[in-house]
Amino acid sequence: FYHNTLKPSFYASELNTLKNRGFTDGYLMRRPFERLDTQNHQTAISEGDFQVNGEITEDGRFFACKFTTTTNTAYEIIAPKNAAITPIVNEIGKIYTFEKRSYLVLYKILLENNTELETIHSGNVNLVRLPAPLPAFSFLRTQVESKNGV
Numbered sequence: 001f002y003h004n005t006l007k008p009s010f011y012a013s014e015l016n017t018l019k020n021r022g023f024t025d026g027y028l029m030r031r032p033f034e035r036l037d038t039q040n041h042q043t044a045i046s047e048g049d050f051q052v053n054g055e056i057t058e059d060g061r062f063f064a065c066k067f068t069t070t071t072n073t074a075y076e077i078i079a080p081k082n083a084a085i086t087p088i089v090n091e092i093g094k095i096y097t098f099e100k101r102s103y104l105v106l107y108k109i110l111l112e113n114n115t116e117l118e119t120i121h122s123g124n125v126n127l128v129r130l131p132a133p134l135p136a137f138s139f140l141r142t143q144v145e146s147k148n149g150v
Contacts, residue, residue: 050076054140060133061141064113069128070119071109075140078101093131104130104140117137 054063069075074104077095080087085102090097093106102132109117121130 041054049143050141051144052139052141054128055132056134056136056138056140057127060130060136060138062127062129063134064127065120065124066122066139067142068119068121069106069109069140071106073136074103074105076132077104077138078141079135079138083138085134086132088132090131092129093135095131104134106131127142 034076051067053067053069056063075087079102085095085096085097092108092110093104095102095104097103106128109120110129111117111120112129115126120126
C-alpha cells in the first residue's frame with residue numbers, strides 16, 4: 001500500500017494467529033459451509049497461535065500484564081510499522097533481535113513501585129518496568145502450545 005510494499009501473504013499469516021479467526025467466514029466468503037476447514041466447532045472461541053502477554057504504555061517505559069509473565073522467558077515484541085527497537089542488556093532484562101524479530105527477556109520483574117516479583121498475572125494492575133523504552137502501542141506475545149491438535 002505504502003510505496004508499493006504491500007505484502008498480503010505476511011498479513012494473512014498474521015491474521016491466522018488471532019483468537020477470533022473463523023468467526024468472520026460468513027462475511028469473507030460466499031458459501032463458507034462448502035468448506036469444512038473454515039469454522040472451529042470444538043471450542044467457543046477459535047484457538048490462536050499466540051497469546052498477548054503485555055501491552056506497552058504510551059511512554060514506553062512499562063507494560064501492563066495481560067497474561068502470566070515470568071522471568072527468563074522470551075516474549076516477542078510486536079511494534080508499530082517502522083518503529084525502532086534498540087537492543088540492550090541490563091539488570092532488568094534484555095531486548096534483542098533474532099531472525100528479523102525483536103524479543104524481550106526479563107531477568108527480574110520490577111514493578112513501577114520497585115517491588116520485585118518472580119511472576120505476574122493479568123489480574124495484577126501494577127505496571128512492569130522494561131529494560132529500555134519500547135515504542136508506544138507495542139505489545140508482547142508468546143506462542144501457545146496447541147491443545148489436542150486443535
